[in-house]
Amino acid sequence: MRQYVIYTRVSTKDQGRSGLGLEAQQRDIKLFLNNYSEVPWEIVGEYQDVQSGGDDDRPQLRTALEQCRRVGAELLVAKLDRLSRKVSFIAQLMDDPKLRLRVATMPQADKFQLHIYAALAEQERDFISARTKAALKAAKARGKALGGLRDATMKRNVAIQHKAALEAARLLQVIAPMRDAGKTLASIADALDNMQIATSRGGKWTAKQVSRVIGRGGPAIPPSLSPRAPDDKS
Known part of the structure; x- marks a missing residue:
């Protein structure tokens, strides 16, 4: 069974309270799961940060990555910029042999x-x-x-x-x-x-x-x- 850890991010406390941006991310993730994912699939964790994408020290992202490495699940994000806005940080994650990344809006994209x-x-x-x-x-x-x-x-x-x-x-x-x-x-x-x-x-x-x-x-x-x-x- 394919396992996923879902990670979403919004950039301000106002967005976190009002849900701005979250609905679109959840919609894209749902579209990926229903149309592109291998079946059967299972969501084993969901995490969300209310923090800038330029800051890579985010507690919920850190926990999500740790769970992915521990259980072998794929980290699923709606868009790549929800994970990080820095090429260097994304490249570092891709080089991690214990981590697999999936972007909902680019379902066929390789590393x-x-x-x-x-x-x-x-x-x-x-x-x-x-x-x-x-x-x-x-x-x-x-x-x-x-x-x-x-x-x-x-x-x-x-x-x-x-x-x-x-x-x-x-x-x-x-x-x-x-x-x-x-x-x-x-x-x-x-x-x-x-x-x-x-x-x-x-x-x-x-x-x-x-x-x-x-x-x-x-x-x-x-x-x-x-x-x-x-x-x-x-």
């Missing part, structure tokens, strides 16, 4: 692909951060010459564009595996509706909307290595 994804995601986070800071700096400079109202508008536009890019990257974690499997845009749209994943405006999906999300996902690279950026900066 090499997970390592590449972690490196690409870290690079993309750094780029997005630098791009946002540069855009805000430029907007502020223009605002000094053109007035405070324009400055506020520019900042708001940058924030909206940044949010849209992160939302598209999050959706790619669900869309990309279906795209890589050769599914049509229309069938992907139907699948998203069946999973009750709403569009940004709360409506139903169309093939054109799926195409738009894929187009926002960044430069073309091999599908199996396609980076899927995290949905927050926690």
Whole structure:
């Protein structure tokens, strides 16, 4: 029987109290277990931290890893960034011969692909951060010459564009595996509706909307290595 230890993480106490982020993680884990896991399977432990992904000294993660090593279970996380946002930490875990890692949103990914994804995601986070800071700096400079109202508008536009890019990257974690499997845009749209994943405006999906999300996902690279950026900066 396949055994799993589930680990989830949110980044702030508010998220921990309100459940923000947890529902999505639990949904992705459930989808993996019902559609991709070997059967029969068993959950032998569940752990959750309310802590930043940049801090690798997390008590619940430490306990989860210890249980995995002790009983031979696989550590199951919804997304790689829920485990850590550092490539070095993820690489260290992958080198542990007593530890096996499974990422729900990348059910077919092997260790090499997970390592590449972690490196690409870290690079993309750094780029997005630098791009946002540069855009805000430029907007502020223009605002000094053109007035405070324009400055506020520019900042708001940058924030909206940044949010849209992160939302598209999050959706790619669900869309990309279906795209890589050769599914049509229309069938992907139907699948998203069946999973009750709403569009940004709360409506139903169309093939054109799926195409738009894929187009926002960044430069073309091999599908199996396609980076899927995290949905927050926690």
